Amino acid sequence: MIDKFRKLLGSLxxxxxxxxxxxxxxxxxFTDYRKIWAIGVFLLAATALVPLIVVTIIHNxxxxxxxxxxxxxxxxxxASNARRAVTFFLEERLNALRFTVNEIEYxxxxxxxxxxxxxxxxxxxxxxxxxxSVIDHxxxxxxxxxxxxxxxxxxxxxxxxxxxxxxxxxVSQIFRGYRDLPHIIILAKSFRPDGTFFILRATIETERLxxxxxxxxxxxxxxxxxxxxxxxxxxxxxxxxxxFEKMTLPVPNFSHRTQTVISTDGQGGxxxxxxxxxxxxxxxxxxxxxxxxxxxxxxxxWQELHSKINWFVGLGIMxxxxxxxxxxxxxxxxxxxxxxxxxxxxxxxxxNNQLASIGQLAAGVAHEINNPLALINETAGYVKDLFVIKExxxxxxxxxxxxxxxxxxxERCGTITRQLLGFARKFDVKIQKVNLKEVISDVLHFHNKxxxxxxxxxxxxxxxxNLEIETDQGKLQxxxxxxxxxxxxxxxxxxxxxxxxxxxxxxxxxxxxxxxxCGMPQExxxxxxxxxxxxxxxxxxxxLGLAITYGLVKKLHGNISVESKEKEGxxxxxxxxxxxxxxxxxxxxxxxx
Amino acid sequence: MKQYNLLIxxxxxxxxxxxxxxxxxxxxxxxxxxxxxxxxxxxxxKNFDLILLDLHxxxxxxxxxxxxxxxxxTRTPVIILTGHGTEKDRRECMQLGAYAFMHKPLGxxxxxxxxxxxxxxSA
Numbered sequence: 001m002i003d004k005f006r007k008l009l010g011s012l013x014x015x016x017x018x019x020x021x022x023x024x025x026x027x028x029x030f031t032d033y034r035k036i037w038a039i040g041v042f043l044l045a046a047t048a049l050v051p052l053i054v055v056t057i058i059h060n061x062x063x064x065x066x067x068x069x070x071x072x073x074x075x076x077x078x079a080s081n082a083r084r085a086v087t088f089f090l091e092e093r094l095n096a097l098r099f100t101v102n103e104i105e106y107x108x109x110x111x112x113x114x115x116x117x118x119x120x121x122x123x124x125x126x127x128x129x130x131x132x133s134v135i136d137h138x139x140x141x142x143x144x145x146x147x148x149x150x151x152x153x154x155x156x157x158x159x160x161x162x163x164x165x166x167x168x169x170x171v172s173q174i175f176r177g178y179r180d181l182p183h184i185i186i187l188a189k190s191f192r193p194d195g196t197f198f199i200l201r202a203t204i205e206t207e208r209l210x211x212x213x214x215x216x217x218x219x220x221x222x223x224x225x226x227x228x229x230x231x232x233x234x235x236x237x238x239x240x241x242x243x244f245e246k247m248t249l250p251v252p253n254f255s256h257r258t259q260t261v262i263s264t265d266g267q268g269g270x271x272x273x274x275x276x277x278x279x280x281x282x283x284x285x286x287x288x289x290x291x292x293x294x295x296x297x298x299x300x301x302w303q304e305l306h307s308k309i310n311w312f313v314g315l316g317i318m319x320x321x322x323x324x325x326x327x328x329x330x331x332x333x334x335x336x337x338x339x340x341x342x343x344x345x346x347x348x349x350x351x352n353n354q355l356a357s358i359g360q361l362a363a364g365v366a367h368e369i370n371n372p373l374a375l376i377n378e379t380a381g382y383v384k385d386l387f388v389i390k391e392x393x394x395x396x397x398x399x400x401x402x403x404x405x406x407x408x409x410x411e412r413c414g415t416i417t418r419q420l421l422g423f424a425r426k427f428d429v430k431i432q433k434v435n436l437k438e439v440i441s442d443v444l445h446f447h448n449k450x451x452x453x454x455x456x457x458x459x460x461x462x463x464x465x466n467l468e469i470e471t472d473q474g475k476l477q478x479x480x481x482x483x484x485x486x487x488x489x490x491x492x493x494x495x496x497x498x499x500x501x502x503x504x505x506x507x508x509x510x511x512x513x514x515x516x517x518c519g520m521p522q523e524x525x526x527x528x529x530x531x532x533x534x535x536x537x538x539x540x541x542x543x544l545g546l547a548i549t550y551g552l553v554k555k556l557h558g559n560i561s562v563e564s565k566e567k568e569g570x571x572x573x574x575x576x577x578x579x580x581x582x583x584x585x586x587x588x589x590x591x592x593x
Numbered sequence: 594m595k596q597y598n599l600l601i602x603x604x605x606x607x608x609x610x611x612x613x614x615x616x617x618x619x620x621x622x623x624x625x626x627x628x629x630x631x632x633x634x635x636x637x638x639k640n641f642d643l644i645l646l647d648l649h650x651x652x653x654x655x656x657x658x659x660x661x662x663x664x665x666x667t668r669t670p671v672i673i674l675t676g677h678g679t680e681k682d683r684r685e686c687m688q689l690g691a692y693a694f695m696h697k698p699l700g701x702x703x704x705x706x707x708x709x710x711x712x713x714x715s716a
Binding site for chain 1: 698
């Protein structure tokens with residue numbers, strides 16, 4: 001399974017990723033296609049992604065700032081409104097006490113019936129008052145109107161009594177006191193004619209105050225409560241501690257104005273805190289109003305939208321990277337294929353030029369040799385003629401044999417020069433319909449006897465009986481004959497020769513000639529089509545057979561390639577067009593003149 | 594055996610002489626010349642059964658000599674015998690009416706068989 005996956009991955013790899021034809025490297029315009037690909041992907045991706053990412057970040061920051069300032073504004077507004085409400089609540093009741101102590105004499109106030117009457121009127125006017133009492137300058141409660149029996153209580157040790165001596169009005173923090181219920185006391189001090197002071201004290205229920213605060217709560221993520229200046233919670237909080245406990249947040253810095261700050265709560269969550277120090281025009285109070293909004297909760301909807309945008313941007317980035325990678329791979333691969341085609345053409349041209357120049361040189365040499373060779377031939381022939389005529393020499397076998405050696409050598413040289421000229425020249429091509437099976441059969445006819453004698457098995461595999469191409473039959477025969485000759489020279493007795501012909505696409509045919517002979521070393525493969533290259537013993541071969549074959553294949557607009565392994569065998573593959581469209585040009589060569 | 598009259602035109606003097614000697618031994622009567630113009634002069638005064646003509650002559654190119662021969666005498670076969678011939682030369686000479694186009698070095702027996710063919714044709 002893993003192997004299959006690896007194979008699949010391998011097949012997806014572009015061709016430039018595993019370039020193999022190292023012999024073409026000098027002809028390539030670009031050397032490192034992987035680097036080109038990597039640079040291309042990086043630059044294209046960066047060009048597309050950087051603006052997108054930068055715009056997304058800027059957009060996020062702008063939205064964040066906008067949402068933050070909106071929440072801060074709303075929190076500050078709530079805190080400001082709640083501050084006014086609490087201030088008014090306390091100020092209203094302080095004013096009532098001030099009016100009472102200013103308008104009614106101490107002696108009258110100490111009258112319990114009158115005090116009860118005043119309490120009843122205050123309850124009707126403002127509500128929220130529990131009791132009303134008068135305390136003399138020694139701290140003794142001299143008169144009391146209310147549900148508890150607190151007459152005669154001594155408050156001289158109470159903080160509020162001590163504090164009230166310093167000022168005329170006082171607002172306490174919320175405390176339980178003797179009655180064990182959360183309440184606030186407010187005091188108004190006045191003086192008697194004898195110069196001693198007395199205090200009118202009222203107890204205020206906290207429910208009304210809590211109701212007032214609750215009306216400013218906005219949603220589950222908001223909290224509004226009172227704390228004192230030491231951070232002790234005065235009215236219940238949802239998230240930051242119980243009443244009379246120390247709140248989990250730090251006490252804010254004093255300010256006359258309503259303030260809003262962004263900070264973190266104990267759990268690390270971001271919160272927006274609006275706070276105000278409550279102070280009435282008559283007296284200062286110990287209360288700090290806290291309005292706290294949890295940012296995460298308040299920004300839930302925005303966070304959801306933000307998350308969707310991020311997903312969309314992330315998906316967009318992935319798509320861009322994918323498209324850029326695919327496009328870049330496609331383009332670089334096309335570039336590589338074009339470069340490789342150019343490199344192959346250049347390599348072929350160089351090889352052709354090499355062959356052509358060697359061929360021209362060889363043909364020139366052949367021409368120059370022909371005339372002296374002809375002279376040797378005629379001279380030796382004449383000598384032989386003379387000897388044949390004279391009786392005494394005709395019987396001298398050694399003499400005749402030696403002259404024949406000269407004539408044979410001349411004939412051999414003549415064969416070489418004719419082959420060289422054949423290699424260099426271009427002859428007319430006569431195009432006709434050729435049945436490959438028949439041509440192969442004709443060629444093998446010359447070798448049947450030798451194959452039988454040497455026990456060489458010949459196997460011809462042409463699946464299509466009517467495999468026909470339009471080409472020059474004579475040249476095709478010569479090509480096949482040269483290659484089959486080559487095989488018969490390369491294989492030992494008992495080996496095999498395999499000839500296969502089949503279509504390679506609609507307009508080409510492949511003819512392969514394989515053997516299991518001695519094969520060739522790799523270093524020889526690139527030279528075997530060069531003239532005079534031979535691995536045979538000196539004098540055994542001219543080294544022109546395959547060079548001529550190469551030229552003939554090219555003349556028929558075909559290609560020839562060779563694969564070989566030492567001691568395993570050799571395969572020649574000829575690819576020919578099924579139809580030669582254009583007239584084959586004739587190159588006369590510039591030799592001999 | 595019929596006696597053939599041959600004219601050998603070749604600037605390679607030794608080759609031409611040697612070939613003439615060999616042919617003379619084979620019942621041929623050979624005249625030899627080494628220039629194109631000289632050959633044309635000889636042809637004005639004497640008829641031959643066959644002319645062996647080199648292409649690369651120093652004064653007139655062989656194909657030009659062939660052209661002039663054929664202007665006046667279309668019957669005498671001319672064999673082009675060259676060591677420098679190209680395919681273009683071969684085609685041109687054959688179009689001009691050469692009997693054969695042969696490369697040096699030449700087998701004497703091959704030449705004799707062509708002579709025999711010519712003899713049969715003329716007979």
